[in-house]
Amino acid sequence: MATSKPHVTVQEVGLRDGLQSIAGVMPTDEKKRWIDAEYAAGVRHMEVASFVPAKLLPQMADAVEVIAHALRYPDLIVTALVPNLKGAEKAFEAGVHRIVAPISVSAAHSMANVRKTPLDMVEEFGRIADLREAMGRRGPTRLIAGLSTVFGCTLQGDVPLDDVREIVLRVLDIDCDIIALADTTGHATPGQVDRFFGVLRPLAEDRLTVAHFHDTRGMALPNTMIALQHGIREFDASLAGLGGCPHAPGATGNVATEDLVFMLESLGYHTGIDVEKLLAARAIVQRALPGAALFGSLARAGLPKGYSNPQSETKAAA
Amino acid sequence: MATSKPHVTVQEVGLRDGLQSIAGVMPTDEKKRWIDAEYAAGVRHMEVASFVPAKLLPQMADAVEVIAHALRYPDLIVTALVPNLKGAEKAFEAGVHRIVAPISVSAAHSMANVRKTPLDMVEEFGRIADLREAMGRRGPTRLIAGLSTVFGCTLQGDVPLDDVREIVLRVLDIDCDIIALADTTGHATPGQVDRFFGVLRPLAEDRLTVAHFHDTRGMALPNTMIALQHGIREFDASLAGLGGCPHAPGATGNVATEDLVFMLESLGYHTGIDVEKLLAARAIVQRALPGAALFGSLARAGLPKGYSNPQSETKAAA
Numbered sequence: 137m138a139t140s141k142p143h144v145t146v147q148e149v150g151l152r153d154g155l156q157s158i159a160g161v162m163p164t165d166e167k168k169r170w171i172d173a174e175y176a177a178g179v180r181h182m183e184v185a186s187f188v189p190a191k192l193l194p195q196m197a198d199a200v201e202v203i204a205h206a207l208r209y210p211d212l213i214v215t216a217l218v219p220n221l222k223g224a225e226k227a228f229e230a231g232v233h234r235i236v237a238p239i240s241v242s243a244a245h246s247m248a249n250v251r252k253t254p255l256d257m258v259e260e261f262g263r264i265a266d267l268r269e270a271m272g273r274r275g276p277t278r279l280i281a282g283l284s285t286v287f288g289c290t291l292q293g294d295v296p297l298d299d300v301r302e303i304v305l306r307v308l309d310i311d312c313d314i315i316a317l318a319d320t321t322g323h324a325t326p327g328q329v330d331r332f333f334g335v336l337r338p339l340a341e342d343r344l345t346v347a348h349f350h351d352t353r354g355m356a357l358p359n360t361m362i363a364l365q366h367g368i369r370e371f372d373a374s375l376a377g378l379g380g381c382p383h384a385p386g387a388t389g390n391v392a393t394e395d396l397v398f399m400l401e402s403l404g405y406h407t408g409i410d411v412e413k414l415l416a417a418r419a420i421v422q423r424a425l426p427g428a429a430l431f432g433s434l435a436r437a438g439l440p441k442g443y444s445n446p447q448s449e450t451k452a453a454a
Numbered sequence: 455m456a457t458s459k460p461h462v463t464v465q466e467v468g469l470r471d472g473l474q475s476i477a478g479v480m481p482t483d484e485k486k487r488w489i490d491a492e493y494a495a496g497v498r499h500m501e502v503a504s505f506v507p508a509k510l511l512p513q514m515a516d517a518v519e520v521i522a523h524a525l526r527y528p529d530l531i532v533t534a535l536v537p538n539l540k541g542a543e544k545a546f547e548a549g550v551h552r553i554v555a556p557i558s559v560s561a562a563h564s565m566a567n568v569r570k571t572p573l574d575m576v577e578e579f580g581r582i583a584d585l586r587e588a589m590g591r592r593g594p595t596r597l598i599a600g601l602s603t604v605f606g607c608t609l610q611g612d613v614p615l616d617d618v619r620e621i622v623l624r625v626l627d628i629d630c631d632i633i634a635l636a637d638t639t640g641h642a643t644p645g646q647v648d649r650f651f652g653v654l655r656p657l658a659e660d661r662l663t664v665a666h667f668h669d670t671r672g673m674a675l676p677n678t679m680i681a682l683q684h685g686i687r688e689f690d691a692s693l694a695g696l697g698g699c700p701h702a703p704g705a706t707g708n709v710a711t712e713d714l715v716f717m718l719e720s721l722g723y724h725t726g727i728d729v730e731k732l733l734a735a736r737a738i739v740q741r742a743l744p745g746a747a748l749f750g751s752l753a754r755a756g757l758p759k760g761y762s763n764p765q766s767e768t769k770a771a772a
Contacts, residue, residue: 293760323758325720326679353758354713354751355720357676361644388751395672402643402673433672433706440641440671442611 141406145370147181148174148393149348150421151202152217154378155195156186157389158428164198166424168205173420174375175209177413178447179393182206183215183236183372187223203230217282219250224264228273235268236280236316237261239307241300242289245320254299258306265311279312280346287332288323295323297332304336308343315344316372319359322352322389329359333366348372349391351431356391357399364405371396376418377431392432394418401446410447412439459724463688464715465499466492467666468739469520470535471708472696473513474504476746482516484742486523491738492693493527495731496765497711500524501533501554501690505541521548535600537568542582546591553586554598554634555579557625559618560607563638572617576624583629597630598664605650606641613641615650622654626661633662634690637677640670640706647677651684666690667709669749674709675717682723689714694736695749710750712736719764728765730757 151170155162162170171182184206185199199216206214215234218224227235239257240246246254261281268274285292286300300317307315317332329347337344347363349356349371360371373396379389394414397407415435422430469488473480480488489500502524503517517534524532533552536542545553557575558564564572579599586592603610604618618635625633635650647665655662665681667674667689678689691714697707712732715725733753740748 288758288760290759293758294762321758322755323760326717327720327722330721351751352755353716354672354675355717357672358679358717361676361679398671399644399673399676402645403648404645433669437640437670440606440611440639441608442606442641444612 141404143369144364144400144405144407145181146179146393146397146400146407146409147183147215147370147372148179148375149183149372149390150374150376150378150393151182151184152186152196153183153372153390154374156193157379158195158425160425160427161195162424164201166420167198167202170375170417170420170424171202171206173413173417175212177417178407178409180211180408181213181215181370183217186217186219187226188219200226200230203232207231215280218264220260221263221267224267225271228268228271228277232277234278234280234314235264236282237264238282238284238318239303240284240320241303242285242292242295244292245285245289248291254303255306258303258310261307261312262310269311274311278314280314280316281307281310281312282316282318282348283307284318284320286317286324287319287328288321290321297335300332301335301339304340304344308340313343314346315340316346316348317344318348318372319350322350322355324349324359325355326358326362329362330366333363333368337366344368346370346372351377351388351391357395360391360396360399364403375414376421376435378421378428388431392434395432395434398434408447410445412445415439459722461687462682462718462723462725463499464497464711464718464725464727465501465533465688465690466497466693466711467501467690467708468692468694468696468711470501470504470514471690472692474511475697475707476513476743478743478745479513480742482519484738485516485520488693488735488738488742489520489524491731491735493530495735496725496727498529498726499531499533499688501535504535504537505544506537518544518548521550525549533598536582538578539581539585542585543589546586546589546595550595552596552598552632553582554600555582556600556602556636557621558602558638559621560603560610560613562610563603563607566609572621573624576621576628579625579630580628587629592629596632598632598634599625599628599630600634600636600666601625602636602638604635604642605637605646606639608639615653618650619653619657622658622662626658631661632664633658634664634666635662636666636690637668640668640673642667642677643673644676644680647680648684651681651686655684662686664688664690669695669706669709675713678709678714678717679721682721693732694739694753696739696746706749710752713750713752716752726765728763730763733757
């Protein structure tokens with residue numbers, strides 16, 4: 137029964153996107169426990185680290201060790217974020233399955249964040265693709281263009297669809313596997329997601345398969361539903377919605393993995409993830425980051441009385 | 455332009471469903487200010503009171519005065535909730551445009567709440583319909599069957615679709631205008647909403663037009679999107695999500711009116727409601743109920759930079 141349902145991939149990005157905005161550094165052993173717990177819950181895609189200079193982001197100083205731990209699971213797809221060619225080289229060497237390189241579509245955000253224009257970042261992305269070829273990693277390592285601030289930006293405000301379209305077209309000329317659209321600042325509305333994917337999916341076809349929504353204004357799940365209608369089949373999420381925006385107290389960051397899985401399973405999509413185990417895994421994050429704000433609607437209220445866990449049913453039927 | 459968009463009605467129920475679970479009694483003048491502010495924001499449907507004994511619910515002791523104030527606006531559709539025949543008589547006398555009588559589908563909830571079975575409540579609803587006829591109010595007052603705990607119940611857990619189906623069938627035999635389905639305890643998931651409306655809409659056709667979702671587990675907006683696909687065109691909501699469940703601290707109650715309007719407008723539905731004015735109206739509730747917890751994702755993060763208010767555009771175009 138369960139295997140006949142359409143599969144949707146949920147990638148845990150809490151270890152990268154969640155942690156990068158948290159002041160306290162999570163000990164490496166706790167990161168490993170977090171990976172173990174999510175693996176045990178059925179998560180098979182994780183973005184576990186980024187290759188940025190340790191002095192800029194001490195949280196990611198243990199990237200190589202964390203990746204090595206994740207790679208111990210033979211069926212876990214391990215992704216790392218790289219901001220530039222130098223980071224990419226390290227990520228290829230670390231042996232990750234996927235590399236995601238961010239390209240901010242908002243010029244204001246791109247300049248403020250990396251002091252490069254969006255087109256500069258596209259060029260850097262092209263160099264990363266060339267490096268992949270040169271290092272003989274074209275087969276084993278998939279390359280993802282992570283378009284960020286696609287739906288708006290806290291600096292620039294509105295990001296025109298034409299700007300996104302131009303970046304998508306340029307990225308399509310580069311030898312990469314996947315284009316991901318990220319609502320980095322929680323600007324996206326369902327109507328906008330519908331409009332943007334309506335134009336961009338026909339353009340990029342099956343290379344545009346990933347969406348990354350933040351729940352800043354409570355729109356992450358409605359946006360996900362619209363993206364599903366456009367054929368998107370992979371979504372990023374962060375356990376406990378870790379990674380709130382430091383500039384907006386109480387504003388949530390990534391959509392909570394457990395909320396996303398709960399919704400997807402209710403809609404009949406098969407994620408392979410056990411939401412009860414995800415909820416239990418929050419304790420690892422809570423303990424390792426005592427000061428950090430955790431989010432998530434499901435954890436706040438608990439699973440509904442009478443909840444029937446699709447993963448338990450799958451096991452019972454097997 | 456704006457008038458060609460499909461219209462969706464958002465009914466503000468904070469003055470009834472929101473306030474009924476709040477310990478502090480809101481002064482009548484503040485209730486009037488709240489009504490005024492929402493009317494100014496474009497809200498044209500409000501459930502403003504319930505006719506329950508004042509000693510049981512002091513919050514609603516001023517029902518007649520609050521209704522009289524709301525009725526001063528000639529194009530505001532004023533609804534009152536009535537738990538029984540006695541309350542209905544008072545509501546008819548007060549001159550409301552619509553009466554909603556709750557029928558809890560969960561036997562456990564119904565017994566705990568009103569010491570009657572769901573079928574007893576259906577019978578009482580039939581007597582209310584007869585009273586409407588006898589009082590000559592069949593024309594001016596629309597009668598709504600408010601089916602509650604439709605998607606689950608904190609006492610009973612799962613509520614089978616067959617139980618809901620049976621109640622809907624019996625209510626359809628009664629001379630009423632509208633059937634509303636309420637997720638009283640925030641159990642509903644989008645998949646379940648799809649399943650339930652898929653069976654019940656063909657049965658009740660255009661008498662089933664209203665949904666009432668709670669955001670307890672963050673599913674109110676996804677549930678709304680599914681209900682829209684089934685032709686539902688009226689949704690209840692509560693400003694600032696007022697009305698959290700007293701048994702689950704931090705758990706939100708009704709979906710926040712401002713979040714719902716924000717999503718609907720983004721999807722191209724015309725609500726006629728100005729979300730910026732709604733956000734400003736939260737101050738009235740905050741001031742009048744200093745201890746009460748307010749919810750709502752939009753208010754927490756603020757409108758996105760570059761937000762274009764559809765209501766301002768409408769005015770500019772007019």
